[in-house]
Amino acid sequence: MLIRRETASDTDAIRSITTAAFAPGYPPGQVPPEPGLVDELRAGPAWLPALSLVAATPGGEVIGHVLCTRGHVGQDPVLGLGPLTVRPDQQRHGVGSALMHAVLGAADALGEPLVALLGDPAYYRRFGFRPAADYQITAPRPQWQPHFQVRVLNGYQPGLRGMFTYPQPFDRT
Numbered sequence: 147m148l149i150r151r152e153t154a155s156d157t158d159a160i161r162s163i164t165t166a167a168f169a170p171g172y173p174p175g176q177v178p179p180e181p182g183l184v185d186e187l188r189a190g191p192a193w194l195p196a197l198s199l200v201a202a203t204p205g206g207e208v209i210g211h212v213l214c215t216r217g218h219v220g221q222d223p224v225l226g227l228g229p230l231t232v233r234p235d236q237q238r239h240g241v242g243s244a245l246m247h248a249v250l251g252a253a254d255a256l257g258e259p260l261v262a263l264l265g266d267p268a269y270y271r272r273f274g275f276r277p278a279a280d281y282q283i284t285a286p287r288p289q290w291q292p293h294f295q296v297r298v299l300n301g302y303q304p305g306l307r308g309m310f311t312y313p314q315p316f317d318r319t
């Protein structure tokens with residue numbers, strides 16, 4: 147497996163694996179919103195090309211994808227992570243972990259202060275995520291707080307606190 151930046155020719159494969167990975171979480175026949183969210187993010191101002199990564203087989207097949215986009219804590223720029231996607235037939239082989247380590251390392255190298263996400267703490271704590279409340283950062287919706295997590299990076303300063311806001315397409319999803 148190789149981890150590399152997304153290119154224009156990966157768009158269809160990303161849409162397809164995102165649909166396949168998220169479809170089981172919705173009633174049969176319902177189109178999951180996550181592939182459309184990725185497309186909207188890519189077309190908008192919050193997109194950060196350096197932080198949209200794919201996992202590909204040596205033959206070039208895309209089997210996983212992760213992205214961070216521009217969010218804010220108060221007025222300060224930070225990162226929001228997601229969706230994270232691994233093609234269902236490739237899950238539980240370390241692809242998701244490899245993508246997470248790669249995107250966190252890339253974000254750190256860029257001098258970003260922190261990455262926020264909504265997800266299962268049982269999965270994300272292994273990557274250094276902690277409840278956002280530990281850093282006095284609040285979720286955009288109070289009911290998310292138990293699953294709202296933050297991973298601080300080298301650019302983090304303790305004065306960075308307040309409410310996190312995702313880029314706009316997340317609000318419509």
Ligand SMILES: CC(C)(COP(=O)(O)OP(=O)(O)OC[C@H]1O[C@@H](n2cnc3c(N)ncnc32)[C@H](O)[C@@H]1OP(=O)(O)O)[C@@H](O)C(=O)NCCC(=O)NCCS
Pocket residue numbers: 167168228229230231232233236237238239240241242243244265266268269
């Ligand atoms: C979540 C996901 C990206 C993990 O990718 P993966 O390649 O299977 O992950 P890895 O192989 O690196 O890690 C697998 C481990 O994560 C655990 N895991 C996966 N999803 C989990 C979850 N939601 N909660 C807790 N643990 C989880 C597995 O149990 C496994 O644990 P183990 O190593 O102790 O057995 C993948 O399952 C996926 O695409 N799911 C559907 C989309 C999704 O829910 N994305 C995340 C929200 S944006």
